[in-house]
Amino acid sequence: MSEFRLKRVYDPAAPEDGRRVLVERLWPRGMRKADAALDDWLWDIAPSRDLRRWYGHDPAKWPQFRRRYREELAIHTGLLAKLQADAGEGPVTLLFAAHDRQRNSAAVLKEVLDEGWGHGGRAPTQSQEPRQGAEQPRFRxxxxxxxATILELESGCHPDPWTIDMLQTSLRQGHHCRVMELDGAVLGHAVLQVVAGDAELLDLCIGAGIRGQGWGRLFLRHLIREASEAGACHLFLEVRASNEAAIRVYSGEGFHQVGRRPRYYVLPDGREDALVMARYIGDGEQTL
Ligand SMILES: CC(C)(COP(=O)(O)OP(=O)(O)OC[C@H]1O[C@@H](n2cnc3c(N)ncnc32)[C@H](O)[C@@H]1OP(=O)(O)O)[C@@H](O)C(=O)NCCC(=O)NCCS
Structure with a gap:
């Protein structure tokens, strides 16, 4: 039976800790490496910088923090599987820095590990909102x-769908062309371009029959993380001014309007303005 324990990294190490794994993104303030007695530091499994800053250990935000961090954890199948494998060898102590011993990210991580996420390398199932009881998709x-599948999706997504030439060009040019799928079925696709510290989301599309279930947001979060990991500090996108669904998804994930391109889109029934939206996704101080 796997055993995960929680401990504040500032408390003294003890033999019963077993494998000591730090699960903070930042090194704990004032802590000496030798005193931490770490076997591992899984910084990447910690909450994203934005989520951590938003939470700020405000107890009123705990339920929402817990839900959002569980969503983030859903894409860390490799790291969850590693922790489960470690726990197969003996106790694993998840080390955190927060003063609050109950409401911290390590407690959420322990919760999902105790639920069996990451067992056998499988994608975790989310037992909490927004996608209750659902399998998690994979991004590839x-x-x-x-x-052929993407073109079909495109025709149900945009009044001016991408053509096969546009998709092939994006593939050839090495854009981050991604597919989100569940049990082999394609749920949606996206195209991301990363150039010299900036990224642009060129396309995002969720199948017409499955919208409004949280897939778009999940995909967008994955793309933000991917762009950030590719070194981008800003993520830009253009969206039709009347595309309320998309604007709501983007606004909900921290994008702001930074410009407007009049009559930018050529549509079968005329022209439409594009809103330019952007979000800072870098590590340092926000510059947007
Ligand atoms: C835009 C799109 C990707 C969103 O995907 P989705 O899976 O439907 O979105 P989600 O279910 O993740 O919704 C996330 C948020 O947007 C809101 N939203 C989604 N569809 C909405 C709609 N039609 N009207 C208003 N809000 C909507 C949801 O309510 C949710 O907000 P909430 O958490 O505050 O309730 C999808 O609608 C799509 O593929 N549209 C066609 C292609 C497109 O326009 N792409 C964007 C090009 S810039």
Whole structure:
């Protein structure tokens, strides 16, 4: 039976800790490496910088923090599987820095590990909102063999759908062309371009029959993380001014309008303005 324990990193190490794993993104203030007696430091499994800052250990935000961090954890199947494998060898102590011993990210991590997330390398199932009881999708690179499916999705997504030439060009140019799928079924696709510290989301599309279930937001969060990991500090996108659903998804994930391009889109029934939206996704001080 796997055993995960919680401990504040500032408390003295003890033999019963077993494997001591720090699960903070930042090194704990004032802590000496030797005193921490770490076996591992999984900084990448910690809450994203934005989530951590938003939470700020405000007890009123705890329920929402817990839900949002569980969503973030859903994409860390590899790290969860590693922790489960470690726990197969003996106790694993998850070390955190927060003063609050109950309401911290390590407690959420322990909760999902105790629920069995990451067992056998499987994607975790989310037992909490927004997608109750649902399997988690996986994100993978788009290939030529996806194009027929993608074109079908495109025709149900945009008044000016991408053509096969546009998709092939994006693949050739090495854009981050991604597919989100669940049990082999394609739920949606996206195209992201990262150039010299900036990223642009060129396309995001969720199948017409499955919208409004949280897939778009989940995909967007994955793309933000991917762009950030590729070194981008800002993520830009253009959206039709009347596309309320998309604007709501983007606003909900911290994007702000930074410009407007009049009559930018050429549509079958005329022209429409584009809103330019952007979000800072870098590590340092926000510059947008
Ligand atoms: C935009 C799109 C990707 C959103 O995907 P989705 O899976 O439907 O969105 P989600 O279910 O994750 O919704 C996330 C948020 O947006 C809101 N939202 C989604 N569809 C909405 C709609 N039609 N009207 C108002 N709000 C909507 C949700 O309520 C949710 O907000 P909440 O958490 O505050 O309730 C999807 O609608 C789509 O593929 N549209 C066609 C293609 C497109 O327009 N792409 C964007 C190009 S810039």
């Amino acid at each position: 690179a788009m290939t030529e063999s996806d194009l």
